[in-house]
Each structure stands twice: as structure tokens, then as C-alpha cells.
Amino acid sequence: MDNFVQVLIDGILSGLLYALVAAGLSLMWGVMDVINFAHGEFLMVAMYLCYWIGEILGIDPLFSWIAGGIFLFFVGALTYKLIIKNSLGKAAMAPLLATFGLSMLLKNFCMNRFTPNFRLLSGTIMEGKTFQFAGAIVSVPQLVTAIFSLVVLLGVYWLIKKTRVGWAIQATAMDKEAAELMGIDTENIYLLVFGIGGACVGVAGGLMTTYLAVHPEVGSLFSLIAFVVVALGGFGSIPGALFAALLIGLVESFTGFYVAAVVKYVAVFAIYLVVILIRPKGLFGW
Amino acid sequence: MSAMLEVKNIHCAYDGVPVIHGISLEVEEGELVAIIGANGAGKSTTMRTIAGLMHPVSGTISFMGEDISNMGASKTIKLGVSYVPEGRRLFSKLTVKENLELGAFATKDRKVINERLEEMYDLFSILKNRKDQIAETLSGGEQQMCAIARGLMSKPKLLLLDELSLGLQPSLVERVFEAVAEINKRGVTILLVEQMVQEALEIAKRGYVVQTGRIVHSGTSKELLCSEEVRKAYMGM
Numbered sequence: 001m002d003n004f005v006q007v008l009i010d011g012i013l014s015g016l017l018y019a020l021v022a023a024g025l026s027l028m029w030g031v032m033d034v035i036n037f038a039h040g041e042f043l044m045v046a047m048y049l050c051y052w053i054g055e056i057l058g059i060d061p062l063f064s065w066i067a068g069g070i071f072l073f074f075v076g077a078l079t080y081k082l083i084i085k086n087s088l089g090k091a092a093m094a095p096l097l098a099t100f101g102l103s104m105l106l107k108n109f110c111m112n113r114f115t116p117n118f119r120l121l122s123g124t125i126m127e128g129k130t131f132q133f134a135g136a137i138v139s140v141p142q143l144v145t146a147i148f149s150l151v152v153l154l155g156v157y158w159l160i161k162k163t164r165v166g167w168a169i170q171a172t173a174m175d176k177e178a179a180e181l182m183g184i185d186t187e188n189i190y191l192l193v194f195g196i197g198g199a200c201v202g203v204a205g206g207l208m209t210t211y212l213a214v215h216p217e218v219g220s221l222f223s224l225i226a227f228v229v230v231a232l233g234g235f236g237s238i239p240g241a242l243f244a245a246l247l248i249g250l251v252e253s254f255t256g257f258y259v260a261a262v263v264k265y266v267a268v269f270a271i272y273l274v275v276i277l278i279r280p281k282g283l284f285g286w
Numbered sequence: 287m288s289a290m291l292e293v294k295n296i297h298c299a300y301d302g303v304p305v306i307h308g309i310s311l312e313v314e315e316g317e318l319v320a321i322i323g324a325n326g327a328g329k330s331t332t333m334r335t336i337a338g339l340m341h342p343v344s345g346t347i348s349f350m351g352e353d354i355s356n357m358g359a360s361k362t363i364k365l366g367v368s369y370v371p372e373g374r375r376l377f378s379k380l381t382v383k384e385n386l387e388l389g390a391f392a393t394k395d396r397k398v399i400n401e402r403l404e405e406m407y408d409l410f411s412i413l414k415n416r417k418d419q420i421a422e423t424l425s426g427g428e429q430q431m432c433a434i435a436r437g438l439m440s441k442p443k444l445l446l447l448d449e450l451s452l453g454l455q456p457s458l459v460e461r462v463f464e465a466v467a468e469i470n471k472r473g474v475t476i477l478l479v480e481q482m483v484q485e486a487l488e489i490a491k492r493g494y495v496v497q498t499g500r501i502v503h504s505g506t507s508k509e510l511l512c513s514e515e516v517r518k519a520y521m522g523m
Contacts, residue, residue: 167384168391171377177339178375180359181368183392183440 002135007257008250009136015249016146019242020153020204021222022229024076024197027156030236031173031193034084034095038103040223042198046072046205047214048110054121054209061209062125065148068206069199076198077191084194085187103219111216118213126210141211152203156196157238169193173236228272233282240284247271288351290315290475291336291367291444296345296355298328298335305331307499308345313444313477318470320486320507321479322520323496329479330372332496333448336477337369338362349444364392368442372449372479374433378422382413382432385421389439399439406435409465427458434465438474445469447478451485463489483520487511495520 025039036042046068053064083102087094129140160166171179172189179186212218229248233240248268256264275283289312298306306328313319321329334340336347338359347355354362359369368389377385386406390399407414410431416424424432430450437445447466451459459482467489470476480486487493487507495503495516503516510516 164387164391167377167380167388170380171388174377174379175375177359178371178377179388180339181337181363181371181375182388182436183360183363184388185360 006136011250011253015246019245020149024200040219041106065206069203072198072202080194234284296342320490366443370437389436
């Protein structure tokens with residue numbers, strides 16, 4: 001029983017983090033039909049940023065995640081302006097390949113500058129802190145990351161559902177031309193969507209620095225999981241991303257514990273395949 | 287004094303294929319003018335070009351003295367040109383109220399927006415009952431009213447209405463046209479495009495007849511309704 005609670009908690013905590021990583025990707029995909037292959041590398045950039053802020057300035061990731069979010073907002077917006085905008089409307093695969101190139105560039109830049117070594121901040125405020133809950137051991141940094149992730153995710157959801165800017169984003173996603181007829185500058189909306197998408201993954205990366213090591217390949221697995229979450233949850237659906245991410249987190253932790261750690265991703269991707277075969281729009285697709 | 291809207295000899299093309307071969311027309315402030323013609327004549331293309339969704343290959347469009355030929359749609363609406371597109375194009379997953387709010391996107395003043403919402407609910411009382419309903423769940427007639435109301439939310443000087451009657455049952459067409467006449471009475475200049483020639487000319491003051499990308503007749507509604515040619519070609523008489 002203790003094991004069960006432990007595995008359940010672990011699954012939920014990683015699921016909430018996955019949700020925030022995936023939300024940004026989902027938004028870009030849902031609004032613009034653009035697959036950002038550099039999404040995992042955005043995460044890596046945020047982690048390096050918060051790692052170096054911690055190492056050089058001594059500011060704890062508990063605070064510097066805000067910088068991660070802001071910095072990645074601009075990275076996202078700039079990516080749209082310089083790369084996506086020029087590749088949209090060209091060959092069908094152009095934006096996808098362009099972002100793939102960006103991902104290579106970022107990954108290899110960090111490999112070259114920072115070496116492939118794993119780097120973990122030491123002496124952070126929450127380092128090694130745990131508490132007992134219903135017989136399970138809960139890691140404080142992981143819990144705080146999960147809670148912050150949920151709060152940011154709800155904030156983005158609120159922005160999209162309840163504000164005029166959010167309606168404009170949805171309108172642009174549904175019918176770009178009609179949105180322009182309303183006086184909505186759809187170019188600005190795209191810029192904003194890439195910014196918000198970047199900020200989500202930036203916040204996630206910053207928070208993760210509290211307990212995960214950063215290295216040039218760190219984005220790969222997370223982006224793969226994010227793709228699965230987006231496809232499962234439905235493109236552009238934030239509740240969908242949250243639900244799918246929790247599902248993935250739980251599947252991962254349960255198979256990892258009750259079957260074997262080596263097969264946990266087999267289970268994750270098997271579920272993905274099954275859902276996509278039965279419901280190609282995803283569970284909550286538009 | 288020049289007309290509110292002046293379209294001078296515009297040529298338009300889709301991907302290099304010309305579809306409009308020199309159309310000129312004028313709309314005076316306060317008028318209700320109809321462009322009529324068969325399916326594929328180039329009526330909607332003319333409207334899309336005036337609205338700024340596409341740009342003429344040659345020729346000019348000026349609105350209240352300003353050249354808007356190459357201005358994008360998101361800018362022309364700020365000058366007071368609002369286009370209710372063919373097929374309504376509501377934001378299908380948003381509520382009626384959210385659709386209307388987006389119609390007033392350029393306005394930031396909450397009070398003004400609320401006043402206009404009330405005005406729309408007054409004009410189309412059904413929308414008030416449906417305000418929290420998702421747009422795609424409305425009936426065709428309600429959707430058309432919602433689209434017109436959305437187009438009015440920006441308080442336009444000129445309202446462009448494209449094929450309002452499309453897909454509506456006859457009794458609803460009549461109601462929608464009554465509403466259009468009422469909007470015109472309240473001071474909004476209207477240019478509308480219609481395939482239902484008789485109904486359109488009954489509310490319009492003047493009309494232009496478009497055939498394969500050219501204007502072939504123009505005149506007051508009475509003249510057009512009496513014209514043998516128009517009656518034969520478009521009213522099946």
C-alpha cells in the first residue's frame with residue numbers, strides 16, 4: 001500500500017511538470033499548426049540559464065524560474081520572427097525542418113560551450129528536503145515544481161479562456177481571415193503565442209533546475225514526452241494537455257515500479273499509439 | 287464632395303488568374319446599395335478586395351478620401367469599414383458574446399463595448415437569450431444575425447454584407463433583410479452582395495449588376511427591377 005501511494009504521488013508530480021512543458025508546444029501547434037522541434041532545446045536553454053544564474057549570481061532557482069520564463073518568452077517570439085515567419089507558407093515541412101535546425105544549433109552550441117557534462121546546482125534552498133505523507137516520501141523540490149507548474153498552467157488557461165487577448169488567440173486559431181476582419185493583428189497574435197509557449201517551457205526548465213541536472217541532451221526526452229502529451233490531449237487544448245500529462249506521468253511511474261524501469265517508456269508510447277489509432281484528434285482535440 | 291466609397295476600375299486575380307476585369311462603383315454616405323449577379327460573377331471578390339482581404343492588381347479603392355487599396359483588413363476596420371463575410375465565418379467554438387466582443391476588438395473602453403452589446407441585443411433580441419451559447423450551436427438564421435451584429439460592434443461607417451441569405455429559409459431571409467434596412471435607417475451606410483435579387487433590390491436604393499467580373503448594369507432599384515434583362519437573367523421571369 002505504501003508503495004502504491006508513493007508511485008501515485010511520483011506519477012502525479014512528474015505529470016504536472018510534463019503538462020507545463022507540453023502546454024507551450026500544444027499552444028503553438030493548436031494556434032498555428034507549427035510543430036516546434038526546438039521545444040526541448042528551449043527547455044534546455046532555460047535550465048542552463050537558471051543553472052548559471054544560480055552558479056554565478058547565487059540566486060536560487062526557486063526565484064530565477066521567473067527569469068527563465070521571461071527570457072524564453074523572448075526566445076520564443078524571436079524564433080517566430082526570425083525563423084517561423086519566413087518558413088510559413090513555403091514547403092509544407094519548412095517550419096518543422098527550420099525548428100529542427102534550430103534545435104541542432106542550440107544543442108551543439110551548449111555542447112561546445114558547456115561540455116556534455118551533467119551539471120546540478122548544489123546548496124539550493126530546497127535541496128534534499130523531503131517529508132512523509134501517507135507513508136510515502138515526498139520530495140519538496142519536486143512538489144514545489146509541480147505546484148508552480150499547475151499554477152502557471154491555470155494562469156495560461158485563464159488568459160486564453162477569459163481575456164480578450166485570449167479570445168483573439170482562439171479566433172486566430174479558428175479562422176485567421178475572420179480574425180483580421182475584427183481588427184486583430186494576427187502577426188502579433190502569432191508572436192504572442194510563440195512567446196507564451198516559450199515562457200511556459202522556460203518556467204518549467206527554471207523550476208526543474210532545483211532537482212534535475214542540466215546537460216545538452218536534457219531536452220530530448222522531455223520534448224518527446226511533450227509531443228506524446230500534445231497528441232494525446234489534442235492540439236491546442238490545455239485541459240487536454242493536463243489530463244494527458246497526468247496519464248503519462250502515472251503510466252510511467254506505475255510501469256516503472258510494478259513492471260520494470262526499462263519498459264516504462266514502452267508503456268508510454270504504446271498508450272500513445274493506441275489512442276492515436278482510435279482517436280487521431282487526441283482525447284480533447286478541437 | 288466625393289462619395290464615401292469610391293472603387294475605380296479595379297482588376298483582381300486569384301493566383302494570377304484574373305476574375306475582376308475593371309469594376310467601378312460608388313457608395314454615398316447613408317445609402318444602401320446592392321451588388322447583384324449570379325454565382326461566380328465576382329461579387330464576393332469585389333467585397334473581399336474592398337475589405338482588404340485581398341489587394342487589387344490595378345485600380346484604386348478609396349474610403350472617405352483615403353486610399354485603402356493596399357491596406358490590410360485589420361487596418362480598414364479601424365477606419366470604419368466592416369465586412370460580414372460570405373458563410374458568416376463566426377468563431378465557432380466561442381460564445382455569442384465572445385464573438386460580439388471580438389467585433390469590437392479595436393475598442394478598449396469597457397463602457398463603450400457594453401453599450402454596443404446592449405444595442406445589438408436590442409436589435410437582435412434572440413442574441414441576448416443566446417449570449418452564452420457556443421456559436422456553432424445556433425441555427426443558421428441566428429448565426430447570420432450574430433455575424434451581422436459582430437460586424438456592427440466596431441461601429442462601422444460602412445458595412446459590407448456578403449450573401450446574407452445563403453443557406454437561410456425564406457421566412458428568415460425576410461427577417462434578416464428587415465434588420466438590414468433597420469441598420470441602414472440608424473445611419474450605417476451599407477453595401478450588400480446578393481443572389482436573391484428581388485429581395486435585395488426591395489431594400490436597396492441603387493444596384494449594380496455584375497457579370498463575369500464586369501458591371502453590366504447599374505441604376506436605381508426601381509429601374510433594375512423593371513429592366514427586362516435583369517428580370518430575365520436573375521429573377522426567372
